[in-house]
Amino acid sequence: MGLERVTRCLGTNSRGDEHRNDDDDSVARMKAAAEALELKEKEKPSFELSGKLAAETNRFRGITLLxxxxxxxxxxxxxxxxxxxxxxxxxxxxxxxxxxxxxxxxxxxxxxxxxxxxxxxxxxxxxxxxxxxxxxxxxxxxxxxxxxxxxxxxxxxxxxxxxxxxxxxxxxxxxxxxxxxxxxxxxxxxxxxxxxxx
CATH class of the missing domain: 2.60.200.20 (Tumour Suppressor Smad4)
Structure with missing residues (x-):
């Protein structure tokens, strides 16, 4: 569920009036959850070489090889x-x-x-x-x-x-x-x- 859809569903009641203050906390929580979901979708794993693995494999008997x-x-x-x-x-x-x-x-x-x-x-x-x-x-x-x-x-x-x-x-x-x-x-x-x- 995207952020806009969540806020549309939770932001107003059926008459178009604003929700009461006690509902504002649940709306904020839902917005935060939707934002976190979108961020998670944007973050893709990186398979680029970092050099750390090469540094580890270039060791022999505890000595870094040149x-x-x-x-x-x-x-x-x-x-x-x-x-x-x-x-x-x-x-x-x-x-x-x-x-x-x-x-x-x-x-x-x-x-x-x-x-x-x-x-x-x-x-x-x-x-x-x-x-x-x-x-x-x-x-x-x-x-x-x-x-x-x-x-x-x-x-x-x-x-x-x-x-x-x-x-x-x-x-x-x-x-x-x-x-x-x-x-x-x-x-x-x-x-x-x-x-x-x-």
Missing amino acids: FNEPPEARKPDVRWRLYVFKGGEVLNEPLYIHRQSCYLFGRERRVADIPTDHPSCSKQHAVIQYRQVEKEKPDGTLSRQVRPYLMDLGSTNKTYLNEDPVEPQRYYELFEKDTIKFGNSSREYVLLHENSTG
């Missing part, structure tokens, strides 16, 4: 590996980085996939993200490939790709034999895959 995987994130079909060198010596077994779509590097061991313990490294320093992208073949046709990309997460002491500092929050495509360094650490991470030749 990075969200993009929609084009994919697990690689090539078995990529990182070989870790210090002073020209291989430090340990290669790091196999083909089992998930993203690898986080940093000092915060609760969230880092690959810890970088050097004091010049940030808690969440950088990521290697695999992304599905379109690449042009030599014959001019396009094909979809899953490629590795490096992104610095705004680290204090930078990330280096082949000795050059990378800009933060920007993807850099990685290629076989690329060398990555984090902060002032002397460790070098060399990217190879299972079919790489010396």
Whole structure:
């Protein structure tokens, strides 16, 4: 029942005279109820993104992550590996980085996939993200490939790709034999895959 209809029905008696004062309270209550009903009809639920849900889902082990995987994130079909060198010596077994779509590097061991313990490294320093992208073949046709990309997460002491500092929050495509360094650490991470030749 709309507000006008309620007031028409309750505002006057059959002779058109005003109701007595004791009826005025019930009329006011009915008007208020009608107004509340109209307001309720006007208010529709909002399904817009507030950002609060994203903030909650971007937490892992109680830590807010500085990075969200993009929609084009994919697990690689090539078995990529990182070989870790210090002073020209291989430090340990290669790091196999083909089992998930993203690898986080940093000092915060609760969230880092690959810890970088050097004091010049940030808690969440950088990521290697695999992304599905379109690449042009030599014959001019396009094909979809899953490629590795490096992104610095705004680290204090930078990330280096082949000795050059990378800009933060920007993807850099990685290629076989690329060398990555984090902060002032002397460790070098060399990217190879299972079919790489010396």
